[in-house]
Amino acid sequence: MGFNRRQLLRSSAGVGALLFVAACTDNADPSGPARRGGTLRVGALGTAARIERDPHANLSNDSDFLITSLVYDALTVPGDKPNTVARLATSWEPDAAQRRWAFTIAEGATFHDGAPVTADDVVWSLRRLRSVGGASKMPVAAEDITADGPNRVVLSVPEPNTQLPLLVRLMTFTVRKDTTDFTKAIGTGPFRLESFQGGNARLVRNENWHGAGVEPRLPLLDAIEITMFESVTALGNAVLGGQIDLASNVGAIAGRTAEGRGDLRVVRRANDTMLGVAMRAADGPFADPRVRAAVRLGVDRKALVDQVHSGYGTIANDILGTADPTYDSSIPQRTRDIERAKTLLREANFDTGRSYPLVTKPEAPGEVESAKVIATQLADIGLRLDVVEQESNAFYDRTWLQAPLYTVSWGTNDSTIFYASKLMSSASNRNETAFKDRDFDAATTAALAAADPAELERSSRRVQAIQHERGGYLVWGMADGIDIATSAVRDLPTLGGFGRVQLERVWLA
Incomplete structure (x- = not known):
């Protein structure tokens, strides 16, 4: 599964140290050290009928999942080795029976409005995820999700479960306790929502992100503009025509077309x-x-x-x-x-x-x-x-x-x-x-x-x-997975699946 036993039972590395592993980025054409700045124009698939703003609902649009994953933090996210790494939770440890897992929230984590993230916020979010998404999204019963002090959350299960950090990847997005209006999208992620209209969004850097690390501090981009496309053909044509900088998960046909273009790069995610x-x-x-x-x-x-x-x-x-x-x-x-x-x-x-x-x-x-x-x-x-x-x-x-x-x-x-x-x-x-x-x-x-x-x-x-x-x-x-990017886009994720939405390390040459 990509774990050794120590990594599986306990993760104690900080989120900043693990983000490089999680991103597994592409450096095929480096041009000096990474630097901050610039706006990345991203195209992703979605349909107007399936637009969803609730981070705990069924996010069937790629565009919605991309926006949500950049605005909100899950407890853990996909990595390479190991395949589960830190995000909002910086460490996790089970009891001897493997039935009680304690997750520690990142030190200094705040919401985009400046409010500190507390265990109560995380507990409320996970309980709501269980209610909205069911056991497949949150495999722990609501009554078994509890706070243990201001920055620790405990998940208890009836049977031994060594895989719980893996099972809570991706969808465990944290919101403020008692939130009912998700149009403002006040999250804890590396980018905050500046505007949203018709499935399209502009996100700007969260200067106070808990995962910023050392210089150059993450995220590197000033902003990400996400445009929803209702067909693979339209998405491919947009990047081939220069209307966007990155076509996310655009598919093979556009990939073949872009292969011979010197101004474009094709990123393949096995x-x-x-x-x-x-x-x-x-x-x-x-x-x-x-x-x-x-x-x-x-x-x-x-x-x-x-x-x-x-x-x-x-x-x-x-x-x-x-x-x-x-x-x-x-x-x-x-x-x-x-x-x-x-x-x-x-x-x-x-x-x-x-x-x-x-x-x-x-x-x-x-x-x-x-x-x-x-x-x-x-x-x-x-x-x-x-x-x-x-x-x-x-x-x-x-x-x-x-x-x-x-x-x-x-x-x-x-x-x-x-x-x-x-x-x-x-x-x-x-x-x-x-x-x-x-x-x-x-x-x-x-x-x-x-x-x-x-x-x-x-x-x-x-x-x-x-x-x-x-x-x-x-x-x-x-x-x-086929992503097409202009030659200026650097350090795109190369992990398969939803690892592609981790764009905090991407920069523009």
Whole structure:
């Protein structure tokens, strides 16, 4: 998982020392030491119908998540080695039973209005996150989130859990206690909100950020202007045409176009985004594991990577968390077997005389195209799919967590246990495939409780084996994250997934 045992059980490094590790920046073309100043114009994907100002709600727009992550601080954030590093919490330590974790708030942390951050603010925020987002976003019950003095917060869980700092990454944004109006966006992050209109925002440097470190103090930019684009094509054209300095997560087509441009740089972030298909396992046409196996055998993964990602990616093996150091590469790579897939459908008495909707959405680059390619490929095994494209608003209201078959995308694929706990355990409120398996739940619980690296790896591999054998996902490939920036932009993050939103170290030459 990227931890040694000491790092896993206790983190005591200050946030300033860890930010470099967390950012994992690109220095392909340095031009002297980093310096402060300038305004970075960033484009990110989003739709007007899904604009969300509440930091604890479902932030399905990339643009909203970027704004929120720069204005507010989570307790912990993704890193490289280790894969969980400090943000608002500068240290964390469990008790001997691994059931009570104490997080220490950064010394001197203040909100953008100058008020100090207290344990009461953090407790209130985490309890609200549990209420708004459920257990998948905050895996600790509200009554088990308590303050221990002015700058320590305690999270208690009923079973041993060595992975809690990992599970509270990203979404644990802290707001002032009793906040009800999020339009002012008073956070603790490296940038503060100056203006917001129609999904677009201007952020300016927080001169008093607790993570500023030594000279040159962070963040380096004077301001970041974020523009929301409703299509990958529009986002790509904006950076190619010079309207923005950085196109975040713009996808492969624009990346190929920009490769030959001397005034632009393409930043590739490996293992960035999983594109796949959720198959409902509890009931309906895909409940029989033989049918799900047939779907997985019916696709040509290499062709999907080549066609959907233009080669900017790798094939996957129906397991979430491909960048996890405990990822089990000994599990045989599933390959296309049309005849075996047909046999499985016959054995399951699957009705091939009708067609089935495959619902998709224009959210991740290539997601809609992947649905069309999959539908074409699965026709070869006798499975007829009608691709239904929905806008994000309709998708999350009517399809997600409900439909028998739909496309999904997830980033930050550095932990198999993170996804097992968040998306596949029986108790998860974000169980996209309605997958309920006692052996899987037991293996996940054992992995969360593992105090020994060897036991963690054994349990993680059991989780992966079950997911590969009978889980609810078709995970056919991993897309490289593609950012395009002008040649003046320096030190962009290179971590996969949502590590890309950590822009406090970026500077302009």
